[in-house]
Amino acid sequence: MNTTVMGSNKEVRKGKLSQMNDQSADKAKISVNDLDLFYGEKQALYRVSLDIQEKEVTALIGPSGCGKSTFLRTLNRMNDLIDGVKISGEIEIDNENIYQSSDVIKLRTKVGMVFQKPNLFPMSIFDNVAYGPRMQGIKNKKELNKIVEESLRGAAIWDEVKDRLKTSALGLSGGQQQRVCIARAIAMKPAVILMDEPTSALDPISTLKVEELIANMKKDYTIVIVTHNMQQAARISDKTAFFLNGEVIEYDETSNIFSMPKDQRTEDYVTGRFG
Amino acid sequence: MPSPLSEKQIVDIGKSNKRKYILEKFSARLFLFCALLSVISLLLIIGFVFYKGAHPFIAEGYSFIDFIFGMDWVPSEGKFGIFPMIVASIFATFGALIIGVPIGLFTAIFLAEIAPKTIAKLISPAVQLLAGIPSVLYGVFGLAIIVPFLQNNLGLAKGQSLLAVIIVLAIMMLPTIVTVAETAIRAVPKTYREGSLALGASQIGTIFKVVVPAAKSGIMAAIVLGLGRAIGETMAVILVAGNSLILPTSLTDSVRPLTTNIALEMGYAFGTHQEMLFATGIVLFSFILLLNFVLAKIGSKGGK
Amino acid sequence: MLRGLLWFSAFLTVAVLVIIVGYIFYKGFRLINFDFIFGDYSPVGHGGIWPMIVTTIYTIVISLLIATPIGILSAVYLQEYAKQGRLVRMIRFATESLTGIPSIIYGLFGAVFFVTTLKLGMSIIAASLTLTIIVLPVIIRTTEEALKTVPPAYREGSLALGTTKLQTLYKVILPSAMPGILSGIILSMGRIVGESAAIFLTAGTVAAMPDSIFSSARTLTVHSYLVTQESGDIELAAAVGIVLIVIILVLNLSATFISKKLNKADY
Numbered sequence: 012m013n014t015t016v017m018g019s020n021k022e023v024r025k026g027k028l029s030q031m032n033d034q035s036a037d038k039a040k041i042s043v044n045d046l047d048l049f050y051g052e053k054q055a056l057y058r059v060s061l062d063i064q065e066k067e068v069t070a071l072i073g074p075s076g077c078g079k080s081t082f083l084r085t086l087n088r089m090n091d092l093i094d095g096v097k098i099s100g101e102i103e104i105d106n107e108n109i110y111q112s113s114d115v116i117k118l119r120t121k122v123g124m125v126f127q128k129p130n131l132f133p134m135s136i137f138d139n140v141a142y143g144p145r146m147q148g149i150k151n152k153k154e155l156n157k158i159v160e161e162s163l164r165g166a167a168i169w170d171e172v173k174d175r176l177k178t179s180a181l182g183l184s185g186g187q188q189q190r191v192c193i194a195r196a197i198a199m200k201p202a203v204i205l206m207d208e209p210t211s212a213l214d215p216i217s218t219l220k221v222e223e224l225i226a227n228m229k230k231d232y233t234i235v236i237v238t239h240n241m242q243q244a245a246r247i248s249d250k251t252a253f254f255l256n257g258e259v260i261e262y263d264e265t266s267n268i269f270s271m272p273k274d275q276r277t278e279d280y281v282t283g284r285f286g
Numbered sequence: 287m288p289s290p291l292s293e294k295q296i297v298d299i300g301k302s303n304k305r306k307y308i309l310e311k312f313s314a315r316l317f318l319f320c321a322l323l324s325v326i327s328l329l330l331i332i333g334f335v336f337y338k339g340a341h342p343f344i345a346e347g348y349s350f351i352d353f354i355f356g357m358d359w360v361p362s363e364g365k366f367g368i369f370p371m372i373v374a375s376i377f378a379t380f381g382a383l384i385i386g387v388p389i390g391l392f393t394a395i396f397l398a399e400i401a402p403k404t405i406a407k408l409i410s411p412a413v414q415l416l417a418g419i420p421s422v423l424y425g426v427f428g429l430a431i432i433v434p435f436l437q438n439n440l441g442l443a444k445g446q447s448l449l450a451v452i453i454v455l456a457i458m459m460l461p462t463i464v465t466v467a468e469t470a471i472r473a474v475p476k477t478y479r480e481g482s483l484a485l486g487a488s489q490i491g492t493i494f495k496v497v498v499p500a501a502k503s504g505i506m507a508a509i510v511l512g513l514g515r516a517i518g519e520t521m522a523v524i525l526v527a528g529n530s531l532i533l534p535t536s537l538t539d540s541v542r543p544l545t546t547n548i549a550l551e552m553g554y555a556f557g558t559h560q561e562m563l564f565a566t567g568i569v570l571f572s573f574i575l576l577l578n579f580v581l582a583k584i585g586s587k588g589g590k
Numbered sequence: 591m592l593r594g595l596l597w598f599s600a601f602l603t604v605a606v607l608v609i610i611v612g613y614i615f616y617k618g619f620r621l622i623n624f625d626f627i628f629g630d631y632s633p634v635g636h637g638g639i640w641p642m643i644v645t646t647i648y649t650i651v652i653s654l655l656i657a658t659p660i661g662i663l664s665a666v667y668l669q670e671y672a673k674q675g676r677l678v679r680m681i682r683f684a685t686e687s688l689t690g691i692p693s694i695i696y697g698l699f700g701a702v703f704f705v706t707t708l709k710l711g712m713s714i715i716a717a718s719l720t721l722t723i724i725v726l727p728v729i730i731r732t733t734e735e736a737l738k739t740v741p742p743a744y745r746e747g748s749l750a751l752g753t754t755k756l757q758t759l760y761k762v763i764l765p766s767a768m769p770g771i772l773s774g775i776i777l778s779m780g781r782i783v784g785e786s787a788a789i790f791l792t793a794g795t796v797a798a799m800p801d802s803i804f805s806s807a808r809t810l811t812v813h814s815y816l817v818t819q820e821s822g823d824i825e826l827a828a829a830v831g832i833v834l835i836v837i838i839l840v841l842n843l844s845a846t847f848i849s850k851k852l853n854k855a856d857y
Contacts (some may be wrong), residue, residue: 089750094673116303120752129742134761143751146761192747199751289652296694306754312757317667320660324685325731327723331691331699338702392599400596411846417606418777420784420836422811422818423831428619430824432731460603490592518692520787521815545694545787552701552791567698571691582637 014169025035040065040203040233041086048090048257055081057257059101063250068225068234070265073254074285079237082254083205086235087122088115104168104203120147122203123196127213129188131180136172136191137164143199147284159196165231167224168195173247186217190224197228204228206236210243222247241281245269253277329571334570339564342366346558353565359531359549361559368566369573370533372542374448375517375573377534381409381452382459382516387509389456390463396507397464398471407500410468417461426520427521428454446528449537452525455519459512466511470504508560510581517574520545544570611835618828623814626829639830641799645807649789650782652718652803653725658775660722661729666759668730669737673786685727687711696720697791705792712794720792722786725778736770737763773845780841782833786811794798810834 014228015151025115039062046186048056056078065071071079081090088109089097102109104260109118113211120143130137131159140159159176170185181189187207196204210218223249225234239242244251245265253274261268279285326432343349346368356367393413397406429446432453437445460565498505529550542550548570550561555563566586629638664681672678698848700720710716721731740763748758786809794806796817812832817823 065308089746092746092749104818114303114751116306116754118752119750126746126750128741128743129743130747132744132747134768137839142748142761143753146751146753146757195747195751298781306756310754314667314671317663317671320663321667322680323660323671324664324688324726327679327726328684329689330703334699334702334707335695338698358705363791389599389602392596393603394597398598400593402602409600413603413607415839415842416611418780418784418842419611419785420811420814420831420834420838422786422815423614423827423834424610426818426824427613427821427828428813428827430820431613457606459773461607465818494592496631500685514690514692518694520692520694521790521811525818546694548694548698549790552698553762564698564702566697571695574690574692 031093039063040104041235042101042103044101044103044108046082046102048078048085049095049097050093051095055257056085057112057259059259061252061262062258063162063235064137065234066231067129067232067249068229068236068247070248071237072239072241072244072251072280073234073260074280075239076104077254077258079252079254080207081146081257082134083207083235085236086203086205087119087124088151089124091115121201122205123199123201124205125192125196125209126191127208129173129185129192131183131188131191133179133209135177136180136183137176138246139191140194141196141199144196147199160211161193162194163191164197165197165228167220167227168194183216186213186220189213189221193221193224193228201232203235208237208239211239218243241269242281255280295415299518317479323325335564335567338561338567339566341567342558343427348558348562353562354569357533358429359547361555361562364548364558366558366562366565368544368547370531371542371544371547372573373542374451374527374534375545375570377448378451378455378523378541378543379517380576381448381511381537382455383509383513384462385452385510386456386459386516390512391467391505391506393460394464394471394505395493395498395503398468399489399497410465411465413461415473417465417545419461421519421522422456423522424454424458428522428526436538440538444528446526446540447538448527448534448541450526450528451523451541451543451548452537454522455516458519459516460514463508466508467501470501470508473504474500509560510578513577513581514574517570518545519578520549532542544573596666598798609620612682613827613832614831614835616828617825618832621791621825621829622832627833628801633797637797637826637831639810639813641797641828642808642810643833644811645793646783646793646809648800648803648807649718649721649793649809650779652715653721654775654778657720657722657725657729657778661726662733662764662771664726665730665733665737666764667834669734670759670763685730688723689731693724693785693788694791696724697788699723700788700792705795706851712792714793714800714803714805714807717789717809718803719786721782724785725781727777728781732774732841733767733771736767736774744782768847769851770809773849778840780838783809783837783841784811785809786815789816800812810837 020168029139041063043059043061046056046059047054048059053232059082068249071083073079084097084103090098098110104122112118132142137159140162144155144158163172168187172186172191183191210221213221222243225236228234236248248265249266250263251268252261252269255276261272261274267279270280319544322447323480343350343353353366353368354372355369357369358365358367389492401409428450432450433445434445436450478500479492482496483489487495523543524546527542527546529542529546530540531542532539534541544566548566551559552563595648627643628636628640631637631639631641634851667676695718700716703717704710704716704719705712744762744766747760748762789809792810793808795808795812796806797808797813800807810830814834818827
């Protein structure tokens with residue numbers, strides 16, 4: 012990346028952000044300031060600044076390799092697992108700088124995640140959903156039963172699996188598995204749920220179900236979703252950030268991004284000229 | 287929608303996290319300690335064997351040159367020359383390689399490439415099983431069948447000989463070589479074969495020009511493993527070697543390789559004599575390191 | 591021509607191996623009966639081999655009791671915890687070197703370190719500790735291979751739920767890797783059963799039922815060697831050989847069975 016482009020962009024972005032902050036009465040749930048991220052020598056994120064509002068769906072779009080997944084994984088510090096990742100800048104969730112606090116466990120119980128491919132463990136459906144709460148020390152059978160049922164209902168999959176809770180979760184279809192993954196995340200009662208292209212491995216009907224679910228979930232959770240599917244972003248999100256080469260090019264109300272983007276590159280991307 | 291955790295639960299989680307981080311740190315250290323035990327073991331082995339073995343040359347004035355090139359091993363007279371044993375070990379190992387490697391490799395190629403599926407499915411696991419049979423039994427077989435056979439057919443006074451050792455070692459390394467090399471050959475992608483066959487090469491041509499070179503590093507590993515098994519073998523060799531302390535000049539001479547010298551005399555040796563057995567161990571050890579090194583070199587050169 | 595050579599080599603390999611196993615069975619089967627296996631040893635006649643079986647079992651149990659946890663945790667460190675660097679290279683170099691050391695050298699080490707320096711004497715415990723080091727690299731390697739097959743998505747999925755590495759390890763990773771780890775342990779049993787030189791130098795050759803793990807005793811392989819070497823009793827050596835081959839066969843089959851069965855087990 013050449014630096015001159017970076018500098019000019021930054022100013023544009025800052026202006027937009029302050030505008031948005033004025034509009035919204037609540038303080039932002041997640042506030043990201045000047046985030047740089049390096050994989051060893053290679054820089055993957057450049058001065059990313061975003062405010063994510065509570066109980067909204069925020070979509071991150073952009074061509075593959077643009078840094079949107081990398082950014083998502085900074086929010087629950089999953090990048091910590093990769094050797095040689097360096098981060099500078101600030102990420103605050105509920106006014107707490109998550110990289111200053113060393114309690115990653117607390118962070119990850121508060122910020123749940125759903126992955127690209129369903130990644131249920133080779134256990135029963137029940138054990139998968141109860142996994143997180145159990146690891147937090149909840150042993151009471153009744154309480155676990157309640158959590159599992161509520162979580163599965165919350166992920167709109169209870170009716171499909173209630174008779175087979177004790178059977179292997181890996182026997183479910185891909186779409187069902189992904190919704191159980193969502194239930195597994197809900198079981199931790201997180202405030203924020205991160206979704207990394209959650210429907211990219213699913214067929215259209217399963218995708219639709221997951222999208223409906225996300226739309227329903229936003230009244231309880233702050234959701235950040237990475238997607239390469241622009242229709243999906245348009246359908247389900249309130250705000251959209253467009254990433255390109257590790258930078259946020261534009262961040263605005265979803266309707267604005269898709270109907271009247273301010274940046275030429277955003278327009279090129281959402282109209283399908285590249286990516 | 288699920289209700290959020292109660293205040294009390296959240297406080298409990300905060301408290302228990304501290305314990306979790308402490309446990310995390312402790313377990314990581316414990317795992318590291320376990321992993322370091324291998325290093326410690328290796329250092330102890332090298333340390334003790336070398337300390338014991340080097341002692342006569344450092345503290346007791348024995349010449350290392352005389353030890354390596356000396357022809358006589360008479361512990362009661364303080365004569366400790368292991369040259370005949372070194373020669374016996376080298377001859378026995380290379381003899382076994384010359385017989386065992388080609389047969390083993392050809393068998394592996396046969397099983398992986400040519401054999402009808404049903405035959406391969408029957409033979410491969412059987413050979414694998416034989417790799418696990420205690421080596422002593424190969425020695426028992428050698429003494430019962432091979433030694434009398436050589437004695438009667440070559441008109442020897444004593445069938446226990448370098449040749450008997452070579453045959454037993456060659457047989458013993460076969461299962462190892464076959465199993466490892468077969469796995470390596472099977473791992474060569476199908477496309478290589480199809481590419482060559484599509485160009486009109488014959489099946490045999492394809493195997494030797496394309497498949498075998500592609501599996502080179504695995505085949506090398508097979509040879510190294512077989513070699514390791516041959517050179518380090520002790521008990522089976524004692525039974526068929528004859529254990530004479532002479533410099534072998536023919537295949538029919540009775541020999542005493544390095545390993546057998548240690549096993550035969552450790553039971554009653556003490557003092558300098560015992561230390562010289564450790565010195566014999568050092569020579570064996572160096573021998574193995576050297577051969578592994580050379581073969582690794584050949585392997586990496588061929589690989590490029 | 592070459593094709594013929596390939597057929598011939600394979601035929602030769604199979605023939606030789608069949609002859610060896612066949613010979614051992616042919617020569618030894620007449621001695622195999624209940625008294626031979628479960629009877630006490632006596633120096634006259636052929637004598638039972640129960641003391642040797644017990645000794646062999648002792649060595650297996652003790653060395654695996656020590657080597658299994660250490661080996662598994664070492665592999666866990668190398669695969670799950672370590673950052674690539676000098677330390678890891680050093681540990682890997684050590685385990686690889688340990689694999690290449692011939693058993694007679696282990697025997698020398700055991701004799702000077704466990705038997706003499708630690709004053710354990712020629713005993714089952716000295717031999718078992720020596721065997722521990724011999725099988726340690728085997729267990730580390732097979733466990734590492736098994737851990738490699740656990741999908742990284744399991745780790746991420748678990749950690750993203752706010753669990754610690756340790757919880758992820760024993761709840762998700764180790765259970766998934768269990769078939770591979772188990773078959774590695776069983777293969778190590780085979781290695782212990784087949785070992786002779788190292789045991790010969792550390793456990794001694796006393797042909798009697800061991801009083802405790804601090805007694806000197808002989809394992810099946812050492813017994814088979816000694817009856818051949820000392821009295822040329824091939825028949826007895828072959829009969830012990832049959833027992834050994836059957837043990838190895840059972841171990842191999844169960845290793846294969848476990849890895850197949852557990853891999854399929856509804857997950």
